[in-house]
Amino acid sequence: MKKLFLITACALGLSAVSAYAQSSYTLNVSEGTSGGLDSAQVIEKYTGLAEVMSKALGKKVVVVVTREFAQLEEGMKSGKMDFVIARPSDYPARGVRDYKYQLISTSKPDGNCLLIVPKASPLKNINDVKGKRITLPEKISYMSKFCSAELIHNGFKLETEKIQYAKEQGAVIFYLDNQLADVGGIASYSGVAKNLEKTGHRVIHTSQSQPYQPLIAHPKFTAAQIQALKKELDHLDETEPGKAILKPIGIKEFDTKASDQSLLDLLKWLGQ
Structure with a gap:
């Protein structure tokens, strides 16, 4: 039933998910132009992460697949997205620089x-x-x-x-x-x-290494909530259940010590 809810939420899009805003948060996922998976498969990949985040926040986190770059940019600009994790790292980097989102982590290994x-x-x-x-x-x-x-x-x-x-x-x-x-x-x-x-x-x-797949949070989240998320993500690579969450995403660990400056430097390096 839980998987069915997530798939349905994704299929209906942001407007439908907003109906659940009082009882849940959204984790918007973008795997860029290289992803060959359908929405249900992407949701399956990130469900474990969403459950970890739900535990940290005490509120359900719903996975939403965001394929269109324009939708991703607009969602951050308008503040409709609670959390964003994106393989094209320049988008969450701009989320931090331009829309005041907060960096929770990047993913290891870095990108090249x-x-x-x-x-x-x-x-x-x-x-x-x-x-x-x-x-x-x-x-x-x-x-x-x-x-x-x-x-x-x-x-x-x-x-x-x-x-x-x-x-x-x-x-x-x-x-x-x-x-x-x-x-x-x-x-x-x-x-x-x-x-x-x-x-x-x-x-x-x-090439030079750069931050990979940043996870960012809406400005509304408190410092205590951000720290609670970091605490849950920080040691996933040290347990078998945690590794089972990381493996489908294709990363070794979350780097919760990554700085905003690393994302700002990425944008500068890209000429943005």
């Missing part, structure tokens, strides 16, 4: 852009990439922005480079395998990155 090539490629490092054909995930995606920032910080002028965009990270492999690109950019936390040995590709450059 990986530049990859076929194993037989003669390219060895990022300096070899200049002038080559580069394929990144679709231009709107967080990782495309992330990889672009890494190239810029390494002296690349994007307007003069041969950059093309694939629909999703899995398609980056297709471009490389069919000799449509020399180099690809992917997320370190992606399924593609976890299978490079199997697909026959190697990493020639790992």
Whole structure:
């Protein structure tokens, strides 16, 4: 029955969930453009986290999948979202900077852009990439922005480079395998990155590490409530039940000691 309620709430969207505002909080989840799961599967992934948060707050937390970036931005701007956890880290970073949301945690390990090539490629490092054909995930995606920032910080002028965009990270492999690109950019936390040995590709450059999947809270929550949440999240990686909550999300632990400044620095690094 609990799962049915969560799925129904997601299907009806923010307006329906708002009807439960007096008895529950919303945890809005965004996995960016790379997620291939349907809403029910995403809800299943984060139900354990929502239950931990419910325990800390003494009030039910309902998982809501937010796929549209515009909806995510507007939800924070208008203050309709109680909690946000997002894989495109620039959104919760702006939530903290622009809409006064409070950082609860980031997720470990941090995020990186990986530049990859076929194993037989003669390219060895990022300096070899200049002038080559580069394929990144679709231009709107967080990782495309992330990889672009890494190239810029390494002296690349994007307007003069041969950059093309694939629909999703899995398609980056297709471009490389069919000799449509020399180099690809992917997320370190992606399924593609976890299978490079199997697909026959190697990493020639790992970007600067940046905060991954921040969890933020609406300004209305008190310092005591934020601390209660941090206390519950802080030791999940130390118990088997806690690890069972972290595993579906794809992280090793929550970093409750992360600072607002790390998110502000990310936005600056991204040129935002």
